[in-house]
Amino acid sequence: MPATVRATNRGPAAAADNRRALLDSARRLFAERGYRVPLNAIARDAGVGQGSLYRHFPTRLDLAFAIFEDNYAELERIAEEDTGPGAFLRLWRHLIELTLGSTAFVELAVEARRELADPSYGDRLLRILEGPLARAQAAAEVDAALTVEDLALAHRMIYGVIVTQPDAISARSAASRALRLIGRGLSWQEEPT
């Protein structure tokens, strides 16, 4: 039996384990039931008391930040390390994949802006996309007129498709169709505003 497995989750040494169990359960339940999943459901799923949940993460936002920090860190890592041909498209695909995995990723950003009245959390995605987009444009891989704001908008469009889809399986193909729609354009006459 590995040393990390304990017979009990009590005592000073159990704090780290409980924290990790809470994060694991929260990640799964956010994905399965959305950002608004009850916090006590998370505590129950993690096998810890309500007290422990609120001690480790005083608010829903604290918990969600801790979970989706992983998403951002991974995107930042990819944006930094992958600079070869097609790197932008790989980064973009990864972002879509994360969104398919949990729409709470987007809902958190919306909630953070509403709750904290601070746009910095949403801006983080823009900063991640900036470098790779510029490099892809320099390599003529994507339209030079494209901006990171366009990408963020496209991301929210994909979110809309996923969140209105009844199940995760069909969400993937719907998102795929939506990406093609964005990529090719509907080819109709929409005059500029």
Place this chain on the structure above:
Amino acid sequence: MPATVRATNRGPAAAADNRRALLDSARRLFAERGYRVPLNAIARDAGVGQGSLYRHFPTRLDLAFAIFEDNYAELERIAEEDTGPGAFLRLWRHLIELTLGSTAFVELAVEARRELADPSYGDRLLRILEGPLARAQAAAEVDAALTVEDLALAHRMIYGVIVTQPDAISARSAASRALRLIGRGLSWQEEPT
């Protein structure tokens, strides 16, 4: 004083007035606070008791159906009556305008499918768009490859943009940008799946 204004909302003759007041309040609160607005808030706003609300509309779905029936009826009327040049685009714009007016319009369709396990409510939009799209394609106004499913997908994409926007004013310009993005395409290489 018009005959329709009553000093009281009691008695047998008041039922119709109360029903209308409930619909008016619900329409406004659904638009302002989203599909999940508390039902008792609607009753309070309409100036009627909880009992009257539940008597007229046993479930949230009943109330929402009654409200958004107007949206569908209006779209159907436009689709039927307006057959001149550019008719399709006018219909499409009207759909976007309704969605800007109340995202609950979309959320209801999602909820109805989840709750009733019946896709007919969502399909109603497809049926409305069918004729005008075919006519626009016959007139070479829009790409012949476009399907009503594409349009429904695009509609949900616009919904995603609106619902993640912090306020109604900025939602309009964001939706406008999104529409241009869809119309022109991002012009990058996304291979078909």
Place this chain on the structure above:
DNA sequence: CGCTAACCGGACAGGATCGTCCGGTTAGCT
């Protein structure tokens, strides 16, 4: 072995929402 700091569980109070129930009100008819 006993003490203590750190930590845990779950009961609990507070607050929100749902849906029901029944005493009270009204219009119209006799």
Place this chain on the structure above:
DNA sequence: AGCTAACCGGACGATCCTGTCCGGTTAGCG
């Protein structure tokens, strides 16, 4: 006027969620 069917209001019980509080548990140390 009196009666009755139709309708209304809001109190109320049930349920759910949040966030706190405190008696109980554990690891490590002298």
